[in-house]
Amino acid sequence: MRILFLFTLIPLLFWNCKSQTDPPTLILANGKIWTGEGPDTFAEAVAIRGNNISKTGDSKSILELAGSNTEIIDLQGKLVTAGFNDAHIHFLGGSLGLTQVDLLATTSLDQVISITEAFIERNPEKDWITGRGWQYTYYSSGLPDHQSMKALDIGKPIFLRAYDGHSAYANPKALELAGITSSSVFEGFGEVVKDSKGNPTGALKEGAMALVGDLVPGPSYDDKMNALKKGMELAASLGITSIQNASGSEEELKLYLDLMKKGELYIRYAAAFSVGEKSTAEELTRFNFLKDSLGAENPWIRADAIKFMIDGVIESHTAAMLDHYSDLLPDDELALGMLNISSVKYQNLVKELDAKGFRLYTHAIGDRGVREVFSAYEKAVHENSFRERRHRIEHIETLSPDDILRFAASGIVASMQPIHADPATVGVWSKAIGEERIPWSFAWNSILTSGAKLVFSSDWPACISLDPIRGIHVAVNRRDPFGFPEIAWIPKEKISIYEALKAYTSLGAFSSFEEDRKGLIKEGYLADLIVLSEDLFIIDPMKIHEVKVTTTIIDGKVIFERK
Ligand SMILES: [Zn+2]
Structure with a gap:
């Protein structure tokens, strides 16, 4: 260049x-x-x-x-496109992860151990060792335990989350500090995993992670600001010019506002406020105030979305299913997964926040979870006054074919993460889903063909790579960068490079009602664009993963150039 x-x-x-x-x-x-x-x-x-x-x-x-x-x-x-819009991300968590044990790029248990050990050696002052990124497929049982993680049985507490953030491993010292023993009972959405003798294995699922996680000293304001700067640098190097956060609080929003005031924000940010069973009326009023006071005009920051979680994830059997998990007996406690908010409570919150004019996102991974969201959104659309909404369902890893037309019918946007379907990472997932449901897994082509709007994202740090190019590679090929499997995983769900790029650019802008100002390279649009090392439209699709962003421009300024 x-x-x-x-x-x-x-x-x-x-x-x-x-x-x-x-x-x-x-x-x-x-x-x-x-x-x-x-x-x-x-x-x-x-x-x-x-x-x-x-x-x-x-x-x-x-x-x-x-x-x-x-x-x-x-x-x-060279090829130039609009900058990538990562429409579902947890940017602060991901950025903080860059300052902890970063296991997202690992491919084996050995790497988990060696990277963690190297981090401990480089950071002798740290009292707690925390990190993220191991995968379920590294462990024969699908979860880490003290045996497989023996090398990390040291005098310091270690707490490592799975790449998806829905499970974690705590070493013996961390369990000791948390007071977790064979007699510990966890009630709620999650589990303290125990072996056949009733001893905790170190694996913690969902809410049970907080038993240890809450003991970890939190980052300071400066830690967070420094982490966000690292995160923005990484995002710029990958061509990401807009992000839509899929969780958050007022405190988190304030960090971005502070960056903007200092002229140090160089990623366009759409905040979402996390709402669940325990959210109070005061909190909801406050979120509404923040939404309205920020408004929709500022091209750098908006805060008009709400994030719900209806269920968990397939791998830990916490995603809500219509039929029992294939690797569990029908009478297992988790056979149908679980909802992490009651249907009635969720429907009431959806109706209330829809009426206030929020955009709604709901995490729904199991086919029953997805159905619950459709019902709640449709009810709100029916009962509240008319307006264009663009509510979204997040992930949609499984879907009943009976529900597919409900996206287009109610204008519900499908928000999916192709990187979650990297075929090398879906072994444990597929076993739990079983042959019969596999054809409706990560069914982005079927969803598109049904007339739905589709947006793509990474879900970083709950993924193996933040790089949109890696996601696009999977969306187009349904094979990993090494060519696995030889025949694409569910080939009917492959989509074209055009559809994949759209889902990562203009449809992201559509999702946040910003399609009139970004996501296209068009007169009058914000000058957010990227230069790519190869032409994605003509390259051998199996080489997409090799393509690099060479230049990133945001707001008309070059913020990244690959040397
Ligand atoms: Zn997420």
Whole structure:
């Protein structure tokens, strides 16, 4: 990539400069600009003035607009798209994870151990060792225990969450500090896992994780701000220019507002407030106040979404299923998974917050969980006054075919994470789901074909990679980067690169009612765009995972360049 400054072109363009009163600040020329409006809407060049796209067209006519201070990037044929919009992310948690034991990129138990040991050695001052990223497939039983994690039985407490954040491993010291013994009983959404002799194994599911997690000293304000800066740097290197947080509090929102005030926010942020069984009326009133006081005009921050959780995850049998898990007996306590909020309470909250004008997201992974969400959203649509809503169901890892038309019928957006379907990571998942339900797993093509709007995201840090390119690779191939499996996993659910890119750009903007200002490379739109190392539209689909973002531009400014 070369950045040319205009002096080389001044003689050619001088006549034109005189007629330009307001020339572009930045031009990207000699490339392949995918505008995002259709599968083959391409331009050669794009002109940016300040923070907006001022024009797209052929290189000659766009370069003629240049002024003496216009910076020009020669794309040398490279592909440019709108910046990625990660529509479901837990950005603070992910960013803090960058300062802890980061196991997201691991592929084996050995790596979990060696990376954790290396972290302990590098950080001798830390009283608690915390981290995230192990996968269920590393363990023969699907969960870690003191035997498999023996190397971490040291004098310090260690607390490592699974990549999806729904289970954790606590070493013997951590269990001791939490007072967890064979006589401990956990009541609620979750489990203290015990072996056949009744001894805790160190594995904790869902709510039971808090027994240990609550003991870990929390990060300070400065820790969080520093972590967010690291997170933004990582996101910029992956071409992510907008994020929609899928959990959060007022305190978390304030961090982003502080970054914005200091001029240090360089990712567009849509906050969501977490609401559940225990949320109080005062909290809901406060969230509504924050939503209204921030409004919808600021292109950097909005706070108009609510996040619910209706169930858990398949791997720990906490996702709510219509029929029993294939690897559990029908009379098992968890045979149908569980709802983590009562249907009535959830429906009432949905109706109330819908009426207040929030966008609603609900985590629903089991087919019963998904059905519960449809019913609650449809009820609110029916009982409250008419408006366009764009409520979303998050994850939809399993789905009853009987429910598929309900997306389009009520304008409910399907929000999915292709990276969660990386075939190398779905072994434990598939066993629990069983052959019969497999055809409706991560069924993004069926959902699209049914007429639904589909948005993509990472769910970082509850995933093996934040990189949108990795997600797009899985969406298009349903095979992992190493070619596994040889025949795509449920090939009928593959989608085109066009649909995958749309779900990661313009439809993300649609989801937050911002399709008129971002997600496309179009005159008047915010100048958030990325340059890619290869042309995703013509590359061998199995090489998509090798593609890198080489330049990231947000608000008209280059914030990342790959050296
Ligand atoms: Zn999530």
